[in-house]
Amino acid sequence: MDEQNLTPIPSQEVRQWAMFCHLAALAGLVFPFGNLLGPLIVWQLKRELDPFIDEQGKEALNFQITVSIAMLVxxxxxxxxxxxxxxxxxxxxxxxxxxxxxxxxxxGKAYRYPLCWRLVK
Structure with a gap:
């Protein structure tokens, strides 16, 4: 249990997949639109495994959508x-x-990006 909010800490596998949801955006350094496709693919493949992965995958995808819009502007x-x-x-x-x-x-901590437009709920 986490002392701060008394929620159980996710398993190592769940934490690892949640991390991959965020870091999959680095695919944008290699492929066009990889920053969007990376988190989307990881989230779609693993979101049913645990609610923590689902939450972090949506957060990563929403942030990358926001970044893409900002880059277009x-x-x-x-x-x-x-x-x-x-x-x-x-x-x-x-x-x-x-x-x-x-x-x-x-x-195992839920991360919320600052200044993020959350389109995917």
Whole structure:
């Protein structure tokens, strides 16, 4: 049991799959739209295994949808130059937050991304 909120800590396998939901976004470094497809595929394959995986998979997917929308807006803002400055910041923040989310999920703690538009309920 976790002392802070008295909820049982998920098993190692569950924590590992929840971590993979967050870190699957790194597939975007290799494949176009991998940041969306990675979390979506892991979440769809393992969401029935445990509610913790389902929750963290939705959180990771929602964050990557938010990041993708922000990146599209930055590309449009490249017309007025500000997009060139914002795009690297968004990419760096997305990378750092996905890694933090993976670490927290591996610790068995539910992670909620800041400034995330939660479309998938």
């Amino acid at each position: 930055c590309m449009l803002l490249m017309v007025v130059v500000i997009g060139f400055l914002l795009l690297p910041l968004i990419c760096l923040a997305a990378l750092v937050l996905a890694i933090i989310g993976g670490i927290k999920a591996n610790e």
